Amino acid sequence: KEIPDSVNTKLTSAATLLAITLLINSAWAQLRHERAPDFEIQKGQNPRMPQLQIALPVYVQVFGLFIHSTASGVGDEKLLHAAKIAADYLDNDRDGRVDNPEVNERLWQVRAGIVMAKDDRAMEQLFDRHGEIFDAYLLQDLYASETHPRGAPHAAGSDQFDAALEEILHIITSAGYSPVYPDVFGELRGSQLANAMDIARGGYFRNVPRSYPPGAWYTYDDRTCSYPCQVTEYIYWALTSLLGGQDFPGRREEISGEWKLNTAQALMSGDRAVVQLLTNPDYHLPTRLPDGN
Numbered sequence: 001k002e003i004p005d006s007v008n009t010k011l012t013s014a015a016t017l018l019a020i021t022l023l024i025n026s027a028w029a030q031l032r033h034e035r036a037p038d039f040e041i042q043k044g045q046n047p048r049m050p051q052l053q054i055a056l057p058v059y060v061q062v063f064g065l066f067i068h069s070t071a072s073g074v075g076d077e078k079l080l081h082a083a084k085i086a087a088d089y090l091d092n093d094r095d096g097r098v099d100n101p102e103v104n105e106r107l108w109q110v111r112a113g114i115v116m117a118k119d120d121r122a123m124e125q126l127f128d129r130h131g132e133i134f135d136a137y138l139l140q141d142l143y144a145s146e147t148h149p150r151g152a153p154h155a156a157g158s159d160q161f162d163a164a165l166e167e168i169l170h171i172i173t174s175a176g177y178s179p180v181y182p183d184v185f186g187e188l189r190g191s192q193l194a195n196a197m198d199i200a201r202g203g204y205f206r207n208v209p210r211s212y213p214p215g216a217w218y219t220y221d222d223r224t225c226s227y228p229c230q231v232t233e234y235i236y237w238a239l240t241s242l243l244g245g246q247d248f249p250g251r252r253e254e255i256s257g258e259w260k261l262n263t264a265q266a267l268m269s270g271d272r273a274v275v276q277l278l279t280n281p282d283y284h285l286p287t288r289l290p291d292g293n
Contacts, residue, residue, distance in 0.1 A: 033064040033108045036096035037087055039080055049111055051133040055126050056115055062086040063098050064108030065171070070126070073118030074144040081149040081292045082114060082142060085164045088290030089172055100284040103176035111137040112175040114168055119145040140171035153245050154291050165245055165290065166236050174232050177283070184277065185235070187228035194227075196273035197234040217260040217270060233258075238274045241267045243289035 041060055045053040049066060052059075056068035060083040067083045090098050098104040106112075115134075117123040123141050127134065146163035148154075154162060177185040184192045189204065198204045202213030206227055212219040220233050237259040240246055246255065246262035261267040268275050278285055 032061070033104065034098065034101070035063075036091070037062045037083065039083055039087075041076060041079065049113060049137055051136055052113075052115070054133060055130040063090050064104040064106075064112070065090065066111075066113040067116065068113055069116035069144075070118070070122065073122055074116045077149065078144050078147045079116060082116060082147060082164050082168060084292040085162075085290045086114070086168050086172075088288075088292065089169060089286055092286040092288055092290075099286075100176075100180075102180050103172070103284075106180050107172070107176050110175055110179075112171055113137055113139050114142050114171060115139050116142050116144060116147070119143045138171070138175045140167050140174075142167040149292055152251070153248050153289065156248065161251075162292075164292070165240060169236050169239065170232050173235050174228075177235075177285075178231075181283065184283070187231040189227065191231075192277055193235060193274070194231050196271065196277065197231055199273060200234065200271055201230075218258070219260075220258045235274075235278075237261075238267060238271065239278055239285065240289065242275065242278055243286065245289045 037060070039060060041058060043058050045057075046059050046066060046068070049059075049068070052068050055070065057071055058074070058079065059066050059068040060079060061067075062083050063086075065086050067079060067086060069079045088094075090100075090104060092099050115123075115126075117126055120143055123143060142164060146161075148158070148160040148162040148164075150158065151160035151162040152158040153165075173185065174187060178187045182188075182191065186194065188194060189198075189206075197218065200216065200218035202216035208221055208223045208225065208230075218234055218237065220230055225233065237246070237255075238261075241259070241262050242264050244264060246252075246259070247264070252260070252262045255262060261270045277283070
């Protein structure tokens with residue numbers, strides 16, 4: 001039995017409308033990671049990272065980066081604080097646009113994200129139960145127990161440091177800046193950043209040495225931290241020190257086993273190589289310490 005022309009016309013129109021809708025939705029999704037975040041908490045499946053739903057069903061999108069959390073143990077306040085720290089790193093001048101579109105695009109393309117759980121034990125349990133779901137993405141963990149919206153350096157006198165400043169910067173530099181500018185920020189021997197780090201450590205060390213030479217100011221001693229990991233930690237210490245994030249009473253004594261140039265003045269006089277990289281306007285790195293506000 002032949003289908004009437006009127007039905008064929010309706011079917012064709014419906015198919016065309018569906019194709020147009022899909023095209024518009026695809027274009028909107030592609031542009032969404034370039035738009036200013038609305039800090040709306042989403043629950044359910046993230047189309048960009050669908051496998052995380054089973055373990056981390058709560059999330060916020062911040063430009064090309066996602067902040068995912070468990071359904072309990074984190075809370076809205078700390079999730080949103082992490083999202084706002086990420087936004088401050090990516091849009092440091094707060095004009096509603098990312099400061100470095102290439103870095104943001106890279107974060108989007110590799111499906112980079114922060115994953116939050118209550119504490120290290122809860123995170124270990126997530127990996128034990130659902131380890132395979134994390135392999136498809138580039139993720140950095142952050143615990144609610146170390147995320148302190150009213151901690152130092154945001155609040156004077158606090159005895160708790162806000163680790164969101166560290167962990168979120170790690171994913172932005174390692175998954176964003178490093179691959180976009182491999183000769184400059186690459187996490188491998190010979191990049192400009194790695195060369196500066198080798199000076200700061202008192203020489204090239206593929207693995208963490210038993211002790212660092214006298215005069216070294218970057219002396220990170222975690223033996224599980226590979227050379228690329230050492231580079232990631234180095235740019236964190238350098239950039240946050242330059243922005244004043246390590247300059248508060250008692251902080252130098254607390255971190256001196258890893259890092260000694262904790263103020264902007266100390267860094268500018270003691271590690272000029274890294275300061276030149278961090279202040280080069282071509283790379284649009286932050287010039288103001290994120291505060292989550």
